[in-house]
Amino acid sequence: MYPIKVQEIACEVSKQFFPSEPITYVSAGSMSSDFDGMMVPVPQKKGQWGIVYNDAVRSRGRINFTLAHEFGHYLLHRAALANGIQCGRDEMMSWDAAQKKLEAEANEFASYLLMPRNLFEAQMKGETLNLHLMQHVADHFDVSITAALLKWISFTSKRAMIVVTRDGFVKWAKPSEAAFKSGLFLAYKKNTIELPAQSLAARKDPLFDNEAGTDHAVGVWPFKEGVREMTLLADSYDMTISLLLFDDRAPVRYFGEEAEEEDTFDRFNRSSSASA
Numbered sequence: 001m002y003p004i005k006v007q008e009i010a011c012e013v014s015k016q017f018f019p020s021e022p023i024t025y026v027s028a029g030s031m032s033s034d035f036d037g038m039m040v041p042v043p044q045k046k047g048q049w050g051i052v053y054n055d056a057v058r059s060r061g062r063i064n065f066t067l068a069h070e071f072g073h074y075l076l077h078r079a080a081l082a083n084g085i086q087c088g089r090d091e092m093m094s095w096d097a098a099q100k101k102l103e104a105e106a107n108e109f110a111s112y113l114l115m116p117r118n119l120f121e122a123q124m125k126g127e128t129l130n131l132h133l134m135q136h137v138a139d140h141f142d143v144s145i146t147a148a149l150l151k152w153i154s155f156t157s158k159r160a161m162i163v164v165t166r167d168g169f170v171k172w173a174k175p176s177e178a179a180f181k182s183g184l185f186l187a188y189k190k191n192t193i194e195l196p197a198q199s200l201a202a203r204k205d206p207l208f209d210n211e212a213g214t215d216h217a218v219g220v221w222p223f224k225e226g227v228r229e230m231t232l233l234a235d236s237y238d239m240t241i242s243l244l245l246f247d248d249r250a251p252v253r254y255f256g257e258e259a260e261e262e263d264t265f266d267r268f269n270r271s272s273s274a275s276a
């Protein structure tokens, strides 16, 4: 059953459950590099829908996620999208809480379709948590490692954070709930955050096993505690994806501090509830 064959499922399910408005066209197409895919009415064929992904994308995992995302738009939103929808690369990659509601819903749908949590956890059971394992899980579900990491960070009880950098700066970062509750986050929207010089992501040492990672002392990354960093360097852009893993037990803090952070977390929760 896994990896899910999204194209077949989208065509079959739509034909069976919505015979007057089936998905009849799934194909690669040429579009601006800002976009990963679109869901559009098929020209001259009333009621029929098509899904098109960017033919410049080479990663099978990314294509698969795009197909699932567009299928999500079809199931959830087609009544409101008479002219279809074009989906941006950044929105599909970051699952940003502030992104448009429709995009967040389509991403959530895609993550549940492609990577059910119980099967995800079964893949990880008893294994050492690092990016080699995450790549293995991503391959199993035929998704990008970013999508697998975002799925994992959405449900893990560990204190962890995903950090994506481009050209030496933090482009976006997402802490797990446990990490955020213990005060760990990067305010990358408010401030420009430079990649720490001693981080694996900045050093880019080709001889080091960056995906297995290393333990950093306090101060390498801008947190009040040490952290284990695992980093994926390989990408066609000047981009890195890091998984930061903190001790399961947060350092002891003052009560006053904790109360304040809970307020912040409530706000965070309210604004990101759609993107889980």
Ligand SMILES: [Zn+2]
Pocket: 069, 070, 073, 085, 086, 087, 088, 102, 103, 106
């Ligand atoms: Zn979309």
